[in-house]
Amino acid sequence: xxxxxxxxxxxxxxxxxSLPEFAPLxxxxxxxxxxxxxxxxxxxxxxxxxxxxxxxxxTASVTRELDVLGFxxxxxxxxxxxxxxxxxxxxxxYQLAPYGAEVVSARALAWFVAREIGPIVVAILVVARSxxxxxxxxxSMAANGEIDALRVMGLDPVKYLVVPKLAALLIALPTxxxxxxxxxxxxxxxxxxxxxxxxxxxxxxxxxxxLAARDVGVGLxxxxxxxxxxxxxxxxxxxxxxxxxxxxxxxxxxxxVYCLLGVLGADTAVNAFVYFIPGLT
Amino acid sequence: MTGDATGLTPNALATAALxxxxxTGPRGAPVLRHVSLSVPRGGSHVxxxxxxxxxxxxxxxxxxxxxxxxxxxTIDGSTFDAARVAExxxxxxxxxxxxxxxxxxxxxxxxxxxxxxxxxAEHTAVDAERAREMAAGLLxxxxxxxxxxxxxxELTRLDRRRxxxxxxxxxxxxxxxxxxxxxxxxxHAAAELDETLRALHERYHCGILICSQxxxxxxxxxxxxxxLANGRIVEHGSLDDLLNSRHEAVxxxxxxxxxx
Numbered sequence: 001x002x003x004x005x006x007x008x009x010x011x012x013x014x015x016x017x018s019l020p021e022f023a024p025l026x027x028x029x030x031x032x033x034x035x036x037x038x039x040x041x042x043x044x045x046x047x048x049x050x051x052x053x054x055x056x057x058x059t060a061s062v063t064r065e066l067d068v069l070g071f072x073x074x075x076x077x078x079x080x081x082x083x084x085x086x087x088x089x090x091x092x093x094y095q096l097a098p099y100g101a102e103v104v105s106a107r108a109l110a111w112f113v114a115r116e117i118g119p120i121v122v123a124i125l126v127v128a129r130s131x132x133x134x135x136x137x138x139x140s141m142a143a144n145g146e147i148d149a150l151r152v153m154g155l156d157p158v159k160y161l162v163v164p165k166l167a168a169l170l171i172a173l174p175t176x177x178x179x180x181x182x183x184x185x186x187x188x189x190x191x192x193x194x195x196x197x198x199x200x201x202x203x204x205x206x207x208x209x210x211l212a213a214r215d216v217g218v219g220l221x222x223x224x225x226x227x228x229x230x231x232x233x234x235x236x237x238x239x240x241x242x243x244x245x246x247x248x249x250x251x252x253x254x255x256x257v258y259c260l261l262g263v264l265g266a267d268t269a270v271n272a273f274v275y276f277i278p279g280l281t
Numbered sequence: 282m283t284g285d286a287t288g289l290t291p292n293a294l295a296t297a298a299l300x301x302x303x304x305t306g307p308r309g310a311p312v313l314r315h316v317s318l319s320v321p322r323g324g325s326h327v328x329x330x331x332x333x334x335x336x337x338x339x340x341x342x343x344x345x346x347x348x349x350x351x352x353x354x355t356i357d358g359s360t361f362d363a364a365r366v367a368e369x370x371x372x373x374x375x376x377x378x379x380x381x382x383x384x385x386x387x388x389x390x391x392x393x394x395x396x397x398x399x400x401x402a403e404h405t406a407v408d409a410e411r412a413r414e415m416a417a418g419l420l421x422x423x424x425x426x427x428x429x430x431x432x433x434x435e436l437t438r439l440d441r442r443r444x445x446x447x448x449x450x451x452x453x454x455x456x457x458x459x460x461x462x463x464x465x466x467x468x469h470a471a472a473e474l475d476e477t478l479r480a481l482h483e484r485y486h487c488g489i490l491i492c493s494q495x496x497x498x499x500x501x502x503x504x505x506x507x508x509l510a511n512g513r514i515v516e517h518g519s520l521d522d523l524l525n526s527r528h529e530a531v532x533x534x535x536x537x538x539x540x541x
Binding site for chain 2: 056060141144145146149151153164
């Protein structure tokens with residue numbers, strides 16, 4: 001047996017790739033931008049017609065994710081929406097009472113719930129319930145070598161891990177938002193009729209007058225945007241961690257923070273945009 | 282051994298399933314220094330080393346999961362610069378390599394069967410039914426029994442390792458890389474997995490590179506053994522060479538087995 005010769009160490013200084021301090025922020029935008037493009041590509045390929053006899057592990061994954069991210073959140077969303085409807089009607093009635101206009105609360109409720117409260121509450125609940133879980137799961141997969149295993153097999157982790165979750169969120173959030181709008185209105189009706197003692201017919205009349213299809217449309221469109229933000233940000237935070245277990249918790253925390261900021265920032269931008277478009281306000 | 286840094290002549294290089302030539306890396310914080318080794322087609326090579334000696338890093342550099350500072354890697358006759366290889370070239374080459382990670386690394390969101398058929402779904406034109414049959418057959422061959430629709434976290438460690446082996450072999454690779462095959466397994470389960478590995482190696486005739494801190498793998502696969510210590514291959518040769526070595530790191534391995 002021959003002993004391997006000992007040769008001088010390489011100069012590590014040449015391999016130093018230190019980056020300026022602003023790089024992490026710029027890096028985040030860049031990786032998220034790439035993730036958006038790759039996810040859009042794989043989502044489009046998922047929607048394209050497939051030969052019926054091709055193996056489809058991704059489609060099966062979407063169904064499983066829908067069960068976890070969508071169906072699993074129904075109870076939380078339904079209960080919260082009902083309570084938010086009650087809270088909104090009480091707050092509106094309290095503000096309008098000095099003018100003798102408590103009954104007008106129904107108008108504010110319908111419009112506000114459909115455009116704003118429904119999508120934003122659902123998005124915040126989904127962030128609280130799932131964003132940390134998504135990031136933590138991906139970070140754990142990275143630490144466990146699952147991401148590397150996919151890359152070694154020549155498979156894009158975005159296709160097999162991110163896209164099923166993103167597709168499930170894109171289906172689940174608008175659906176949950178529609179449920180939330182409906183239940184928040186029911187909560188408002190309970191507040192108006194049972195607690196404040198107003199006539200149900202009057203409530204329905206104001207509701208009918210104030211709630212237009214475009215209000216629900218704007219709310220659902222927002223929920224699609226929020227679903228994209230939650231899916232991309234949570235996945236990116238999970239996938240970008242180093243391969244060590246201690247990074248998992250930090251990734252989960254960052255995911256919740258950035259998802260909330262992303263959702264609220266996007267909502268602000270959409271509201272500002274819609275304000276200046278005739279026919280949408 | 283004779284020849285160049287890999288211990289192989291140019292002719293032998295062409296017939297190697299895998300050769301690693303003077304690799305130093307990874308970039309930024311090199312763990313390995315001037316590592317060279319080869320795995321003949323249908324043959325074996327065992328890399329022994331203590332924890333944190335760079336065994337897993339060696340596999341990551343071979344697979345291009347981390348970039349090297351310098352060195353070349355040849356997989357099934359195709360050579361790439363480990364410091365500057367393009368992702369496209371790697372994607373193509375990786376299809377000729379099967380990998381069993383020390384953690385098994387099954388995709389936790391896919392069932393056992395989906396994990397095993399994943400490479401078929403992505404890289405071949407076989408239909409769903411045929412892919413399922415092939416994956417189920419291979420899972421049976423590696424010794425996984427029972428419901429194939431279970432999720433990875435419902436499996437025993439041995440079954441996870443077996444399923445990872447099935448996934449690694451499903452495209453019939455030129456070389457199989459196995460990182461710490463006995464990691465986390467009790468002695469009985471580890472022995473079972475060894476049997477399975479040997480049987481599959483004979484059946485598929487692929488080269489096999491085993492990285493482990495357990496010297497028994499040198500006894501199971503005695504033809505080529507390297508000992509990695511402090512990021513360098515300090516000795517390489519056959520099992521007999523290993524047993525007769527006077528190098529301190531090698532003696533530690535051999536003595537440990539004697540004590541066991």
